[in-house]
Amino acid sequence: MSDDPRFGLARHVSLPGPLRLDGGVLLSPVEIAYETYGTLNADASNAILLCHALTGDQHVASAHPVTGKPGWWVRMVGPGKPIDPARHFIVCANVLGSCMGSSGPATINPATGAPWGMSFPVITIRDMVRAQALLLDHLGIATLHAVVGGSMGGMQAVSWPATFPDRVRAAVVIASTARHTAQNIAFHEVGRQAVMADPKWRGGAYYEAGDPPAAGLAVARMAAHITYLSEAGLTEKFGRRLQARPDRPDGAISFGFDADFQIESYLRHQGISFVDRFDANSYLYITRAMDYFDLAGEHGGQLANAFRATKARFCLVSFDTDWLYPTAESRAIVHALNAAGAPVSFVELSSPYGHDAFLLEAPEMNRVVNGFLRAGE
Ligand SMILES: CC(=O)SCCNC(=O)CCNC(=O)[C@H](O)C(C)(C)COP(=O)(O)OP(=O)(O)OC[C@H]1O[C@@H](n2cnc3c(N)ncnc32)[C@H](O)[C@@H]1OP(=O)(O)O
Numbered sequence: 001m002s003d004d005p006r007f008g009l010a011r012h013v014s015l016p017g018p019l020r021l022d023g024g025v026l027l028s029p030v031e032i033a034y035e036t037y038g039t040l041n042a043d044a045s046n047a048i049l050l051c052h053a054l055t056g057d058q059h060v061a062s063a064h065p066v067t068g069k070p071g072w073w074v075r076m077v078g079p080g081k082p083i084d085p086a087r088h089f090i091v092c093a094n095v096l097g098s099c100m101g102s103s104g105p106a107t108i109n110p111a112t113g114a115p116w117g118m119s120f121p122v123i124t125i126r127d128m129v130r131a132q133a134l135l136l137d138h139l140g141i142a143t144l145h146a147v148v149g150g151s152m153g154g155m156q157a158v159s160w161p162a163t164f165p166d167r168v169r170a171a172v173v174i175a176s177t178a179r180h181t182a183q184n185i186a187f188h189e190v191g192r193q194a195v196m197a198d199p200k201w202r203g204g205a206y207y208e209a210g211d212p213p214a215a216g217l218a219v220a221r222m223a224a225h226i227t228y229l230s231e232a233g234l235t236e237k238f239g240r241r242l243q244a245r246p247d248r249p250d251g252a253i254s255f256g257f258d259a260d261f262q263i264e265s266y267l268r269h270q271g272i273s274f275v276d277r278f279d280a281n282s283y284l285y286i287t288r289a290m291d292y293f294d295l296a297g298e299h300g301g302q303l304a305n306a307f308r309a310t311k312a313r314f315c316l317v318s319f320d321t322d323w324l325y326p327t328a329e330s331r332a333i334v335h336a337l338n339a340a341g342a343p344v345s346f347v348e349l350s351s352p353y354g355h356d357a358f359l360l361e362a363p364e365m366n367r368v369v370n371g372f373l374r375a376g377e
């Protein structure tokens with residue numbers, strides 16, 4: 001860990017709260033693990049809050065402590081990048097319910113001295129946002145220069161001006177939506193049932209045995225990962241090609257149930273590597289939070305109502321091959337912003353990579369985010 005403010009500083013804070021959750025529970029204390037990059041300027045006007053997606057974390061531009069891989073948005077965050085520690089004070093916090101240091105099912109319930117497990121309260125995207133606001137209070141940041149996020153990070157980004165209309169000047173919402181559809185909920189339910197069907201899940205009380213429901217979580221990730229890709233991307237990357245195996249040097253079909261196709265081997269790899277870095281109960285809680293997300297529902301059934309009180313500028317970005325949160329979902333937000341009279345720019349970008357395109361090299365996305373942020377500086 002470097003003390004150089006241009007690089008990520010890993011921090012953790014235990015805030016007394018209490019935080020009143022949408023489900024009615026008062027959470028106290030509120031543990032938040034977060035990273036900062038750059039320096040807060042004298043009038044605290046250069047803060048950017050980055051919001052991570054479902055399985056992301058605070059390590060946005062620093063190496064992941066388990067996998068050792070570079071942070072999940074090094075393409076967007078860093079010296080000379082659109083979100084630049086030379087200009088911005090960048091904050092990225094592990095969301096409530098996750099497993100990288102913030103309060104969640106794997107953390108200790110102070111009332112019992114044992115991990116919360118499934119007694120952790122059900123949380124919402126708005127609860128995540130409120131926890132982030134507590135962190136900003138702690139950091140002395142009254143108003144954000146911008147809040148930025150993709151996928152579930154975009155749900156938080158679009159919720160921020162709706163929840164705290166005066167605390168954010170700009171929101172960048174990428175590959176996201178203002179609500180989960182029946183199809184979104186359906187895929188999540190398949191994943192949750194895979195976790196719960198694993199006998200090692202034990203009703204969520206697997207921490208002390210040290211033997212988590214890895215098989216169930218891996219299957220959940222495999223199913224979910226398909227939704228992050230596109231048919232064109234899968235065809236280009238794998239097609240119907242067979243996986244090379246030591247027992248089949250001629251590359252012929254094996255007529256069995258091992259991973260014969262490259263796509264099968266790839267998905268198994270994605271599933272197996274995921275369980276090393278993620279907690280199964282957190283997966284249940286966060287997917288549930290996403291399923292409950294319905295910004296219009298939170299505002300009397302009219303999405304435009306969510307934006308009437310804010311003066312924030314908005315930037316919406318979608319990808320043409322994202323069938324998880326297709327462009328129509330971004331357009332619905334744009335229409336609501338127009339109806340509310342909020343300034344918004346919107347672009348649909350072309351990419352063969354589906355939903356996860358926002359995590360990959362996307363020069364156009366960087367150009368759009370850079371231009372939008374600079375216009376407010
Ligand atoms: C947004 C956030 O907040 S962070 C969370 C985001 N991170 C993730 O979702 C991590 C998992 N997701 C991914 O890997 C996503 O596809 C991306 C977009 C992040 C990365 O995409 P890409 O760089 O194109 O990587 P790709 O999808 O090809 O996966 C590469 C991995 O598959 C492996 N792989 C590729 N082909 C095969 C195959 N036929 N058989 C087995 N493994 C394979 C590679 O060896 C590599 O393994 P490694 O990650 O252990 O090094």
Ligand SMILES: N[C@@H](CCO)C(=O)O
Nearest residue numbers: 053054055056151228
């Ligand atoms: N692949 C990303 C985006 C999913 O929405 C993740 O796992 O968090």
